[in-house]
Amino acid sequence: MDACLGSELAGVVRKSRVFVVGTGGIGCELAKNLVLTGFQDIVMIDLDTIEVSNLNRQFLFRKYHVGRPKVQVAREALLQFNPQARITAIHDSVFNPDYNVNFFKRFSLVMNALDNKAARNHVNRLCLAAGVTLIESGSAGYLGQVSVIRKGESECYECQPKPTAKTYPACSIRNTPSEPIHCIIWAKHLFNQLFGEPDADEDVSPDTEATDEHDSGGHKSGGQKSGDLGEHGPGGQQSGDQNSGDLGEHDSGGQGEGVPMSDGLSDGVNGGPVQSKLSTRQWAENNKYNVEKIFTKLYQTDVEYLLTMKQLWEKRTPPTPLSLQQLTSSSDNDGDGAGGSDGCLPDQRVWSVHKCSDVFQLSLAKLSAEYRSKGELTWDKDDKVSMDFVAASANLRAHVFNIQRKSRFDMKSMAGNIVPAIATTNAVIAGLIVMEALKVLAGDFNKCKQIYLPRMPNPYKKLLVTCSLAPPNPKCYVCSPKPEANIKLNTNSATVVHFKKRY
Numbered sequence: 146m147d148a149c150l151g152s153e154l155a156g157v158v159r160k161s162r163v164f165v166v167g168t169g170g171i172g173c174e175l176a177k178n179l180v181l182t183g184f185q186d187i188v189m190i191d192l193d194t195i196e197v198s199n200l201n202r203q204f205l206f207r208k209y210h211v212g213r214p215k216v217q218v219a220r221e222a223l224l225q226f227n228p229q230a231r232i233t234a235i236h237d238s239v240f241n242p243d244y245n246v247n248f249f250k251r252f253s254l255v256m257n258a259l260d261n262k263a264a265r266n267h268v269n270r271l272c273l274a275a276g277v278t279l280i281e282s283g284s285a286g287y288l289g290q291v292s293v294i295r296k297g298e299s300e301c302y303e304c305q306p307k308p309t310a311k312t313y314p315a316c317s318i319r320n321t322p323s324e325p326i327h328c329i330i331w332a333k334h335l336f337n338q339l340f341g342e343p344d345a346d347e348d349v350s351p352d353t354e355a356t357d358e359h360d361s362g363g364h365k366s367g368g369q370k371s372g373d374l375g376e377h378g379p380g381g382q383q384s385g386d387q388n389s390g391d392l393g394e395h396d397s398g399g400q401g402e403g404v405p406m407s408d409g410l411s412d413g414v415n416g417g418p419v420q421s422k423l424s425t426r427q428w429a430e431n432n433k434y435n436v437e438k439i440f441t442k443l444y445q446t447d448v449e450y451l452l453t454m455k456q457l458w459e460k461r462t463p464p465t466p467l468s469l470q471q472l473t474s475s476s477d478n479d480g481d482g483a484g485g486s487d488g489c490l491p492d493q494r495v496w497s498v499h500k501c502s503d504v505f506q507l508s509l510a511k512l513s514a515e516y517r518s519k520g521e522l523t524w525d526k527d528d529k530v531s532m533d534f535v536a537a538s539a540n541l542r543a544h545v546f547n548i549q550r551k552s553r554f555d556m557k558s559m560a561g562n563i564v565p566a567i568a569t570t571n572a573v574i575a576g577l578i579v580m581e582a583l584k585v586l587a588g589d590f591n592k593c594k595q596i597y598l599p600r601m602p603n604p605y606k607k608l609l610v611t612c613s614l615a616p617p618n619p620k621c622y623v624c625s626p627k628p629e630a631n632i633k634l635n636t637n638s639a640t641v642v643h644f645k646k647r648y
């Protein structure tokens with residue numbers, strides 16, 4: 146080691162106490178690199194336990210470790226590389242107030258290997274307060290990024306706004322879906338309206354005030370990751386359908402739970418304006434979560450009502466309402482998802498409309514029973530029944546609106562915003578973190594870089610793109626001595642409740 150680093154830096158490395166936050170994909174690679182570089186005093190924290198799905202890339206873990214805390218197993222593996230190293234494993238969340246400014250002050254360097262913005266923000270702020278240099282990193286598929294944060298000398302994690310999640314206009318979700326993703330978001334909203342935490346911005350009924358997409362006033366529904374590093378990357382953000390961004394302007398016009406709902410088969414069937422104002426949850430409860438009534442409302446009554454909004458269909462193919470009776474009397478057996486003859490796994494086959502209807506009815510009955518016994522449910526792509534419900538509901542909507550149906554497999558990755566993790570990317574990023582760490586410890590902070598691993602080599606044929614560290618944003622509300630925050634809000638529609646919820 147002395148020969149590689151020079152005896153002075155090797156000595157500093159041996160004496161340095163470093164803190165690794167997260168021992169997942171990047172964290173495993175990083176911890177191994179640190180031990181092999183000669184670091185002898187390493188504190189690691191991770192709140193998670195090992196899952197089978199981690200094993201393809203978190204190579205310090207084996208199948209027989211599944212269920213054990215990641216950080217403890219990582220420690221045991223690292224001690225095999227160097228039994229003399231002092232490695233402390235903390236199985237806990239970094240949010241625990243025990244890990245306060247004084248705790249952070251004990252380290253020569255902190256390295257993040259996290260997967261979410263909230264924890265990154267937290268560590269960023271603690272490092273700034275403690276005056277410790279932080280190396281921030283992230284990866285998403287083939288993309289990766291490393292940067293070095295030091296108070297007053299370089300941009301902090303929160304100096305620049307993060308790219309916002311791709312959102313879809315509420316009118317495309319509620320009234321005029323044209324892509325599978327619109328139907329998937331609608332189905333996730335439906336899950337929340339029926340069983341989860343209902344959000345007025347996620348209404349699934351027709352927006353009765355819309356005359357065309359741009360008049361509906363709603364552009365906030367259904368955020369999805371937009372292909373940046375997302376929450377995995379240093380420039381990332383919370384995933385999922387969180388509606389971030391400005392307040393009021395694109396809001397759904399304060400309809401709250403008062404969007405007119407048909408209260409059964411009668412209202413709206415003939416295309417007349419529905420009378421009662423009920424939330425989807427209230428309506429479903431009044432109808433005792435009757436599967437047939439819910440099916441009829443979603444795929445027949447509401448669609449018939451939408452058809453009465455003639456302007457919506459002047460330049461679009463109108464939807465075709467679907468009734469349960471129609472399904473029972475027709476035969477439609479192709480692609481029932483059973484798998485087999487075409488060599489596809491069952492999840493990869495596109496379900497027939499019949500199959501969608503069966504899965505919809507079955508999963509709806511199961512979820513409503515679960516909701517009755519447990520109370521509000523949380524949607525989870527890995528929960529079979531919840532995913533079945535979303536896949537079936539979305540495909541039925543796609544069928545009604547003449548949109549291509551998708552396999553459960555495709556739906557899962559779209560609904561769960563899944564970006565596959567790639568071991569090689571993590572390995573490259575972890576190597577770069579150590580390179581930056583060595584510069585920091587050698588006192589060469591001015592040589593530190595912000596490094597990007599793009600999908601393809603850049604025009605100069607470079608696979609790693611390095612930039613000088615940007616100076617801190619003088620207005621940053623986290624690290625600047627004179628913080629500023631600008632909030633854009635539409636005083637015509639913004640309410641105190643919305644304001645508190647969003648900010």
Ligand SMILES: Nc1ncnc2c1ncn2[C@@H]1O[C@H](COP(=O)(O)OP(=O)(O)OP(=O)(O)O)[C@@H](O)[C@H]1O
Pocket residue numbers: 166167168169170171172190191192193198199215237238239240258259260261264377566
């Ligand atoms: N607040 C936190 N405190 C401590 N560790 C955290 C915190 N938030 C996230 N982590 C850890 O950061 C690591 C990030 O690793 P990675 O991005 O590979 O995610 P993963 O959960 O292992 O993988 P996947 O999300 O694909 O299942 C995880 O091990 C996770 O437990």
Ligand SMILES: [Zn+2]
Pocket residue numbers: 300301302303304305617618621622623624625
């Ligand atoms: Zn800042």
